Amino acid sequence: MPDVHIDLGPRSYDIRIGPGLLAQPAVLEAAVPARDVLVVTNATVAPLYLETLQRGLAGKRLGSVILPDGEQFKTLETAARVLDAMVAQRLNRDACAVALGGGVIGDLTGFAAACYQRGIDFVQVPTTLLAQVDSSVGGKTGVNHPGGKNLIGAFHQPRAVIADLATLRTLPPRELRAGLAEVAKYGLLADAEFLDWIEQHAHDLLNLDTDALAQAVRRSCEIKARIVAADEREHDQRALLNLGHTFGHAIENALGYGEWLHGEAVAVGMLLAADLSCRIGWLDRADVERVRALLTRLGLPVAAPPIGVARALDLMAMDKKVLAGRIRLVLLRRLGEAVVSGDYPADALQATLGAHFGGRNA
């Protein structure tokens, strides 16, 4: 099975991708050499995979903490619970935290590991497609604040990522589709050929074909790895990975975290980014329709909730990609090539927002 390497000098690490990796103690031992280990997971994932993971880590001093499941628990308070567990287990600086779950568990665990004694190792064991292709890779950790998503966090690279494709068999179909939104994102932002491939293999991916999943996860991670290696701390190029996210965060925030899945919000956000890219002459309308068709084929939403233009703008302005008061957006120069830009006519953005978020409060 193919591996992906993230090249970040002293913070480099490998991503293992394949079916059944969790049941292979040698894979776990290579990723988690520490003696003291705290596994962080949630109430949904624990009954499915915690015992398998614990068996694979037998011989270590092992603790675990089981958090409630859901984006609404991705808070500083929940991170404090993980920190409490680290203190209670008396973990030292050479200990390791293992995040077993989706993006919320990975972000929370990584942030707690970043803060505990100013930074201990952690390993990502993502059990959702979204986490396997996106959140487990690249070192962004954090929690939400009532004022905005991921406003509190740290850059903290994992020691290793183990993407066990077998865990996707227990994933609710809606979450699988949300993960495919991020897969589509990589094609749209960086690789037209991969975009073609996704269009051709949408059916296989939705049916959990192992070869198709392995290829989708591997190629997604490769693209992310390349971008992260070039710009670890998001000064410029890394912001490309946020295609669809500024619009998407506005949706998630307006509706309350957890109402829409992150990938669903990103799907609609990418459609808005395509729409705006069309209005400024970068894409044809046919390109926008191709994006809409792909998202529809993947079973993803393509209609934004009617939160109103003013509210959308307000929430977008809170997004981290605002520099000196300007909303910088990831737009599509063409399908397969994204750019970060604050250089678009304000009325083009207004038109995109009006067409998708409706006129209420506008």
Place this chain on the structure above:
Amino acid sequence: MPDVHIDLGPRSYDIRIGPGLLAQPAVLEAAVPARDVLVVTNATVAPLYLETLQRGLAGKRLGSVILPDGEQFKTLETAARVLDAMVAQRLNRDACAVALGGGVIGDLTGFAAACYQRGIDFVQVPTTLLAQVDSSVGGKTGVNHPGGKNLIGAFHQPRAVIADLATLRTLPPRELRAGLAEVAKYGLLADAEFLDWIEQHAHDLLNLDTDALAQAVRRSCEIKARIVAADEREHDQRALLNLGHTFGHAIENALGYGEWLHGEAVAVGMLLAADLSCRIGWLDRADVERVRALLTRLGLPVAAPPIGVARALDLMAMDKKVLAGRIRLVLLRRLGEAVVSGDYPADALQATLGAHFGGRNA
């Protein structure tokens, strides 16, 4: 007035040292070029210096948050209040936090700045001697946990440090003395000549002689700068700065944070480190008495509270300097040269603890 430069590549910064710096807008503007600024201070310092600082920062979009004063408020909950203020002010990534106060304010503000949007700039304006010579320099930020001091934190270097010696005129004498403990620490761990100088100038320092203070702060920062530049993330050499701290943390933790001042606990801790260094043959008993005499001359405690050997050991084992179960201590090879070592006979440590912490629970 002399400056000290901390050489950390892209994270390098300057320390400005002198009387009346806060009243010099040019000094502030050089340190804080950002447009959006949040000043974090406490209820004791705010009436004394907040207005002066605000005047010096006139023209910026300025917010402030005034926290209660005291080590007992150096918690994740208080850091969350600072983060709330950052969100409420809608600070972007190019904003800057300014810590106006002692070590608690500096550590808290630095940690909040490290976490907000995964890291924004912050500037230290230390108003205690302890903060000027120690906590404001070097990028260690964090908060306490009921299970131990500074268990939650981040390495996050300030953008600049402004040590206004005039602020020391309003410092309670007890806190001045606690700060002098850390000054003595630098002499003990790295500079026998500076140790001589401190002995000769103890009276001037206690009487707030500006030239003596400037020399003490400058030399302390120089020593700290050299050590931090060699080992930013405390893998080895930086631990030297913790001379007296593992013993001291045990005292602070046993009595409850805030009962003893940090510098007072470190003073006794240094005496214990000297005592242990003597028991393993590195120091003469006369050296230990010289340490005791200097601390006494500086008005610092030299008697540990009778918390018992077992409790002391337990609390020391929770200290971060434990690697793989061994308590590593900073010991004195001679006066003016410290080393980090876990390689001492257990009964020598027992004897030191027994002689100072008493036999209760032992």
